[in-house]
Amino acid sequence: MTPIADDMKALDAVIRGRLNSEVVLIRTIGEYIVGAGGKRMRPALLLLIANALGYKGSHHHLLAGVVEFIHTATLLHDDVVDESDLRRGRSTANAVFGNAASVLVGDYLYSRSFEMMVETQSMRAMAVLSEATTIIAEGEVLQLLNVHDPDVSEERYMQVVRYKTAKLFEAAAQVGAILSAASPELESAAAAYGRHIGTAFQLIDDVLDYSGDAEALGKNVGDDLREGKPTLPLIRVMQVGTPAEQQLIKSAIETGDADFEAVAAAIANTDAVDYTRQAADAEAGLALQAIQVFPDSIYKQTLVDFCTAAVQRDH
DSSP, X not given: OGGGHHHHHHHHHHHHHHTOOSSHHHHHHHHHHHTTOOOOHHHHHHHHHHHHTTOXXXXXXXXXXXXXXXXXXHHHHHHHHHTOOEETTEEOHHHHHOHHHHHHHHHHHHHHHHHHHHHHTOHHHHHHHHXXXXXXXXXXXXXXXXXXXXXXXXXXXXXXXXXXXXXXXXXXXXHHHHHTTOOHHHHHHHHHHHHHXXXXXXXXXXXXXXXXXXXXXXXXXXXXXXXXXXXXXXXXXHHHSOHHHHHHHHHHHHHSOOOHHHHHHHHHHTTHHHHHHHHHHHHHHHHHHHGGGSOOSHHHHHHHHHHHHHHHOOO
């Protein structure tokens, strides 16, 4: 992200400044999350696209902060719902501070992000980000309905990915274009780029859940399985595995209690990982195609490189 190094520093300043609540616990949890070393890809996407399309103001820092706050709020709530105790190799906020504090600070971050949005007085940006927040919440509920259901189809699963993960990438990219007063064609291209890169990113997360090691991933490998979440590699085994493998996965999803090694072996015996990787590669290809209409610049090149990095990462 070298071309936006200064913008990322400005983003950090916005995040720290807006977390400076008089309520000590909010500051404490905020600092804990900010210090967790996340990649900040969603706000980086907004900053890259704003720069790629020639934006010259300073509202991109504020709105990138909004995107990061919305993302962080979803993580705080997610970890409580999933009863997770590890994220990015360290204890989750709910494991350290308790569920009540995590939920309430997540609420604070949502509220703060809307306050920040209003400051920019961009009705278009507000419309996109507020709609995204609603769709992410719908995705969370959809995922909840899919938990422990071995009959979840690939289509139903991809809908969760589009709502829960890809939507914020899409909104961040689109807001970068809106700030730049880009043409409808460029705005639409930016949104498509975000949507496809966000989908690719989630699909690689699915792959890593079964092929990464816990230290590199910073989360418990197989978490989704223990939580009874049917992800694409599992759905693929249900489609093409032997009857015994299908039964193993069905039981694992229903109970969340399975021999992880046996499940990993079933995944390895089929094309589940390759199939999921190919789906991610296809999404990254669509993202790449979407930004061909952008003018050439170092920022566009970084967005191009991001398409490769998103699918080749190991954590």
